[in-house]
Amino acid sequence: MSKPKLESKVIVLGLSQSGKTSIRQVIFEGFAPDSTALNPATVRINRKLFSLAGGGINLFDIGGQTSYLNEVFDQYKERTFTDVKAAIFVVDVSDAANIMRSKYYFDLTLKNLALLSKKSRIYIFAHKMDVVQLNKRAVMVESIGEIFETDNYDNVSIYGTSIFDQTIWDAMQKVLSFVYPRDDSKTKSIKDIVGKFSLEFLALSTSQGLVLYSEPEVDTGVNYSRLKNEITKAYFPNSYLNQAIFSIGGFNAFMKELDENLVITTVFASDHTILQSQKSFTQLSEQIRTLFKPDELLGRAKIKMKTNLEEHLKKNGLKNVQDLDRKIDAKISIKCDVCGKQIQKSLLDVALENSEQIERGMKISAGFGVSTIEMYPLHDCIEGIREIPVILDGNLEYRRYDKSRPI
Numbered sequence: 001m002s003k004p005k006l007e008s009k010v011i012v013l014g015l016s017q018s019g020k021t022s023i024r025q026v027i028f029e030g031f032a033p034d035s036t037a038l039n040p041a042t043v044r045i046n047r048k049l050f051s052l053a054g055g056g057i058n059l060f061d062i063g064g065q066t067s068y069l070n071e072v073f074d075q076y077k078e079r080t081f082t083d084v085k086a087a088i089f090v091v092d093v094s095d096a097a098n099i100m101r102s103k104y105y106f107d108l109t110l111k112n113l114a115l116l117s118k119k120s121r122i123y124i125f126a127h128k129m130d131v132v133q134l135n136k137r138a139v140m141v142e143s144i145g146e147i148f149e150t151d152n153y154d155n156v157s158i159y160g161t162s163i164f165d166q167t168i169w170d171a172m173q174k175v176l177s178f179v180y181p182r183d184d185s186k187t188k189s190i191k192d193i194v195g196k197f198s199l200e201f202l203a204l205s206t207s208q209g210l211v212l213y214s215e216p217e218v219d220t221g222v223n224y225s226r227l228k229n230e231i232t233k234a235y236f237p238n239s240y241l242n243q244a245i246f247s248i249g250g251f252n253a254f255m256k257e258l259d260e261n262l263v264i265t266t267v268f269a270s271d272h273t274i275l276q277s278q279k280s281f282t283q284l285s286e287q288i289r290t291l292f293k294p295d296e297l298l299g300r301a302k303i304k305m306k307t308n309l310e311e312h313l314k315k316n317g318l319k320n321v322q323d324l325d326r327k328i329d330a331k332i333s334i335k336c337d338v339c340g341k342q343i344q345k346s347l348l349d350v351a352l353e354n355s356e357q358i359e360r361g362m363k364i365s366a367g368f369g370v371s372t373i374e375m376y377p378l379h380d381c382i383e384g385i386r387e388i389p390v391i392l393d394g395n396l397e398y399r400r401y402d403k404s405r406p407i
């Protein structure tokens with residue numbers, strides 16, 4: 001059996017303002033839909049790597065302004081359309097005036113993928129459906145499908161989507177279940193665990209609810225991030241909740257974050273007491289955790305970023321750090337002032353969060369023989385995504401977490 005590839009390339013295309021960046025932010029970065037209202041136009045390409053339980057998605061969010069699109073279909077053609085697993089083509093349904101321009105770029109996308117990524121699938125998102133009256137939505141999707149001639153291609157599907165409701169999750173789940181490189185050996189281990197602990201259900205998902213593995217198979221998951229925030233606000237203000245236990249119709253359900261990107265959901269058989277379930281859950285979540293080695297998560301992108309980061313540090317005056325190789329990837333523990341959660345991130349993790357612009361995730365000050373680095377790891381807090389500033393000295397040792405700083 002060949003080892004599955006660690007990251008899959010997904011490109012997101014469409015005219016400017018169609019909603020590409022908003023979709024990425026809501027689905028993969030935990031943004032509230034409303035917070036996307038003032039998004040600036042994406043300049044050229046924003047590439048980000050999202051790690052998902054032993055695999056990853058390398059997401060290319062391509063700026064839709066005409067000059068960027070023309071570049072993509074001209075000098076960046078090979079780079080953009082090679083090795084693509086899936087393409088999401090976003091069409092703004094509220095922008096009827098530009099529908100044929102959108103179709104023009106869609107046809108170019110199809111043509112290039114047919115040449116450079118023959119096995120790829122293309123997903124049209126007929127997007128911003130929320131602005132269309134409820135009883136007209138199905139017809140709208142149908143007529144966009146006709147304009148884009150989806151029936152002529154086996155590898156094209158179309159979905160009506162909006163970031164303001166469940167539709168964007170359902171559509172992205174379809175993309176993800178095609179793209180995500182499931183590892184057969186893990187699927188087998190997960191099946192074994194379900195049998196051994198006599199579970200009715202087990203799912204591994206992202207904290208936003210995209211299902212990575214499940215037994216039996218389901219189409220959609222629970223947005224744990226949102227659920228957690230709602231429960232916390234209602235019952236446990238000022239505390240961090242990393243596990244939720246429910247009783248549903250006589251079954252005991254458990255949800256827990258194994259790490260920032262991986263949530264486990266289990267439902268035990270109805271004859272299990274809460275106490276039994278609790279005990280089994282602890283054991284089985286340990287077993288699940290061992291299936292996913294941390295280094296497996298980011299693969300080649302991580303190795304490449306490590307080199308970039310080393311160069312960046314050296315170029316900015318940190319030439320003689322002892323044990324640089326190890327320190328770059330050493331996790332630093334910081335506590336979030338707002339929710340109390342302990343975050344563990346390394347310089348390399350922060351660089352990967354800002355893979356297009358290392359400078360955005362860290363600030364290096366060097367001069368008069370003293371150097372410091374501030375790094376800004378992202379954290380999915382109860383009040384939304386926030387950065388927690390951390391200060392390191394010139395030898396990359398953790399110095400302090402500056403409490404006086406507003407975060």
Ligand SMILES: Nc1nc2c(ncn2[C@@H]2O[C@H](COP(=O)(O)OP(=O)(O)OP(=O)(O)O)[C@@H](O)[C@H]2O)c(=O)[nH]1
Nearest residue numbers: 017018019020021022036037039041042064162163
């Ligand atoms: N009504 C509605 N507005 C949306 C939806 N998705 C995104 N928007 C809005 O559309 C606007 C443009 O969104 P962006 O995500 O920046 O668009 P883009 O496609 O990335 O644009 P470029 O980067 O220029 O290519 C923002 O004001 C969003 O809030 C949606 O589902 N419904």
Ligand SMILES: [Mg+2]
Nearest residue numbers: 020021041042
């Ligand atoms: Mg954008």
